[in-house]
Amino acid sequence: MEQLLRFLLRYGGTFVFVILEVFSLVIVVNQxxxxxxxxxxxxxxxxxxxxxxxxxxxxxxxxxxxxxxxxxxxxxxxxxxxxxxxxxxxxxxxxxxxxxxxxxxSYHYVSAKVIGNSINRLRNYITLNKGRLDGIHPEMGVINSQGVVGIVTAVSDHYASVMSVLNSRMQLSCKVKRTNDFGRLIWDGTNSQYVQLLEVPRHADVRVGDTLITSGFSAIFPEGIPVGIVTKAQKPVTSSYYDITAKLFTDFGTLTYVNVLQYQNMEELQTVQEEGQQ
The missing domain is CATH 1.20.5 (Single alpha-helices involved in coiled-coils or other helix-helix interfaces)
Known part of the structure; x- marks a missing residue:
């Protein structure tokens, strides 16, 4: 009680001033x-x-x-x-x-959310909030509305780990949409927006501005999924192959939702391919 009285004695004048100011303002506004x-x-x-x-x-x-x-x-x-x-x-x-x-x-899409992602390492991985109980298994392709994202490498009941295209171990069979010339897509680890297409022979007709798509030569991705656009297509004098660089369509820095490709006939196709190579 004594502290309250001291407070009122100390700041009472200020309170009275504020109350009078508000009262005056109300009168002025209303009148x-x-x-x-x-x-x-x-x-x-x-x-x-x-x-x-x-x-x-x-x-x-x-x-x-x-x-x-x-x-x-x-x-x-x-x-x-x-x-x-x-x-x-x-x-x-x-x-x-x-x-x-x-x-x-033979294939079906499953929507999943990205809950983990990296783009600044040599071997980048993505984590999804869907797993084995949702029908997701290793070696399934992952895409989004822009293009290719990566390949599932490991799963638990509720989560999946995806090897990103931005991974030095990633190799993807792609082709030039305009000419059907195909090669092996890799990432050299230097820029998260650009990849390289290897083993395209010099006699092919590859031009800057050409679109790269998946070749469909594996059970992971069907043919025709967008990958990127060619930004460099040169013929080195000392090589039998093109030097090709492409800018990825997928913006890996803003990944939020993706689709996992479920292939019903994946095991059968892989078995046939393995037997044919023996």
Missing amino acids: NSFQHASFLSSSNQVAASLLNAESGVTSYFGLEKTNRQLATENTLLLNRVALLQGRQEALKDSAHGLLQIAPDQ
């Missing part, structure tokens, strides 16, 4: 139309600013849900497109008098 209108206008602007800030905060925290919904919808559309493409191929065979086969449903 004068001009000041009243000005006060309402100012208060409306302040309220609008606060509501706008609140809306921005709410929208920001809602982005995660929106992105998750968009990723799910994108995956559903990819699966529908895959089924329709299979049906289209079957109809083409039938129209040409060939044996009509069932639509190709």
